[in-house]
Amino acid sequence: MPFENERSNKTSHGDVLRNPDVVSFLSQCQVMTPPTDAEGMAFASQFVDPPSRDGVDLPQTVIALDGSLYESQVYPGQLPSTRVGYVKVSTFMIDTHQFAGVVDQASGLVDPFRLARLHDDASALSIALPGPNVRYGGRATVREGFRAALERHFLSPNTWVDDDPKKSLRATLFALAANRSQKSSLYTGDPKVIRLHKCPNCDEVAGPGQRIEVHDVADPQHCPHCSGEIFATDCLRIWEAVAEGAPIGEALGRTMSVVEHIMPMHYARNIAAADLDAISGVTFFVDGPLAVFGNAAWIHAGILRMYNKINTYLVAKGREPMHMLGLQKTGGLREHVDLIERFVGPDRILPVGDEYRYKHVSPRDVSQMDPKDEIGFGLETYYGQDFIYKTPGSKTFVFAIPYPFESKAESKAQTGKAFKQAKLELQRYPNLAKILKVLDYFESDLYTNASIPLALAHQHTAISLMPGGKVLDIMTHKKLTK
Numbered sequence: 001m002p003f004e005n006e007r008s009n010k011t012s013h014g015d016v017l018r019n020p021d022v023v024s025f026l027s028q029c030q031v032m033t034p035p036t037d038a039e040g041m042a043f044a045s046q047f048v049d050p051p052s053r054d055g056v057d058l059p060q061t062v063i064a065l066d067g068s069l070y071e072s073q074v075y076p077g078q079l080p081s082t083r084v085g086y087v088k089v090s091t092f093m094i095d096t097h098q099f100a101g102v103v104d105q106a107s108g109l110v111d112p113f114r115l116a117r118l119h120d121d122a123s124a125l126s127i128a129l130p131g132p133n134v135r136y137g138g139r140a141t142v143r144e145g146f147r148a149a150l151e152r153h154f155l156s157p158n159t160w161v162d163d164d165p166k167k168s169l170r171a172t173l174f175a176l177a178a179n180r181s182q183k184s185s186l187y188t189g190d191p192k193v194i195r196l197h198k199c200p201n202c203d204e205v206a207g208p209g210q211r212i213e214v215h216d217v218a219d220p221q222h223c224p225h226c227s228g229e230i231f232a233t234d235c236l237r238i239w240e241a242v243a244e245g246a247p248i249g250e251a252l253g254r255t256m257s258v259v260e261h262i263m264p265m266h267y268a269r270n271i272a273a274a275d276l277d278a279i280s281g282v283t284f285f286v287d288g289p290l291a292v293f294g295n296a297a298w299i300h301a302g303i304l305r306m307y308n309k310i311n312t313y314l315v316a317k318g319r320e321p322m323h324m325l326g327l328q329k330t331g332g333l334r335e336h337v338d339l340i341e342r343f344v345g346p347d348r349i350l351p352v353g354d355e356y357r358y359k360h361v362s363p364r365d366v367s368q369m370d371p372k373d374e375i376g377f378g379l380e381t382y383y384g385q386d387f388i389y390k391t392p393g394s395k396t397f398v399f400a401i402p403y404p405f406e407s408k409a410e411s412k413a414q415t416g417k418a419f420k421q422a423k424l425e426l427q428r429y430p431n432l433a434k435i436l437k438v439l440d441y442f443e444s445d446l447y448t449n450a451s452i453p454l455a456l457a458h459q460h461t462a463i464s465l466m467p468g469g470k471v472l473d474i475m476t477h478k479k480l481t482k
């Protein structure tokens with residue numbers, strides 16, 4: 001690979017900053033700078049007291065998800081470049097009532113055997129996907145093979161609940177699509193039909209007279225225009241990032257992100273359907289903001305609606321709702337918090353509003369914001385509200401919990417307020433104290449460990465879960481031993 005070296009030698013850092021064009025360019029840019037003490041105090045004054053955790057119990061069951069990806073050269077050193085990608089999403093169930101996790105109680109040291117068992121590959125959903133120069137399943141192109149492989153993984157028995165092929169991860173994808181924004185021309189409301197925006201084979205764009213639909217049946221499905229095979233997972237539009245001869249890193253990242261966010265709903269809806277007591281109070285814990293980016297972002301609305309529907313049902317049936325929490329350990333908001341946390345006192349919280357974000361985190365000229373825009377930040381991506389929280393022990397976390405509305409657009413009918421204001425009112429998040437309890441309890445481990453499941457497993461018994469199969473067995477067993 002001589003080109004990579006050539007490129008890096010062409011310029012050095014000093015040359016760039018002496019270049020008059022670059023100097024002129026920088027003089028026309030506004031950048032954020034670290035806050036002064038006065039600004040820091042002003043930030044801190046916006047924080048409020050969080051709800052009390054007195055009498056709030058830790059959730060008994062926490063289900064944590066952990067994704068990773070890897071792109072591997074199949075024949076190193078040989079041309080043409082031949083690559084295969086892997087996405088791995090592991091799920092761990094932590095029973096907080098049972099102590100003795102991976103730390104040996106007598107010695108206080110981490111037990112390497114228990115740790116290895118937690119990271120046992122066999123317990124994760126491993127998604128192998130074709131990259132450059134790999135045509136999967138006799139397909140004509142890398143992209144076609146990628147699409148076919150992704151569909152196969154969503155249908156894999158590894159994802160079935162109760163050994164039932166009708167309860168695959170693909171079935172959950174259908175259910176989420178049926179809960180997508182009703183304003184979308186691709187909305188069907190039917191959990192048995194997914195509408196695609198265009199055919200990945202012939203590029204025919206769907207229109208009023210030309211629907212391109214995939215049904216939740218086992219038979220192969222075909223585009224009405226070109227008769228090419230189409231898949232339910234085509235709706236995630238990950239294939240658009242797969243091009244002949246190019247690395248598939250971006251497509252792998254999108255796959256991992258989508259699966260990490262769909263999986264909690266796959267568990268939740270199937271557990272809820274089998275046993276309301278088993279899903280009641282369960283807390284899902286994911287890495288990063290509660291948002292889906294890229295072409296699959298539309299699915300965020302399906303997740304938001306499904307989460308709130310299940311919880312509305314649980315509350316109507318007299319049960320505790322389930323909970324969900326996303327923890328951000330990197331990103332712009334986390335970096336901002338690193339700069340201001342010394343100004344904030346212990347046990348304080350801030351729901352991050354749009355104006356705050358645009359002024360201090362993601363630069364944007366607030367005066368140019370459309371005053372008629374009632375939704376605001378994250379319209380097409382976010383399904384959870386970001387909070388900055390300083391624990392009583394003075395550790396600072398950036399976390400998110402799902403918005404307490406089935407949809408952003410419909411929230412106004414419920415609250416009488418614009419979504420961007422209503423989302424900031426703490427009393428609308430009745431489970432906030434529960435989530436803070438989790439953060440308070442695990443604060444040291446969450447702070448020092450990069451992996452959330454590992455942090456939680458330090459003190460408690462953790463069971464690695466297959467993404468489907470054994471969930472019901474374990475949840476039912478849990479109920480019996482309560």
Ligand SMILES: [Zn+2]
Nearest residue numbers: 199202223226
């Ligand atoms: Zn077609």
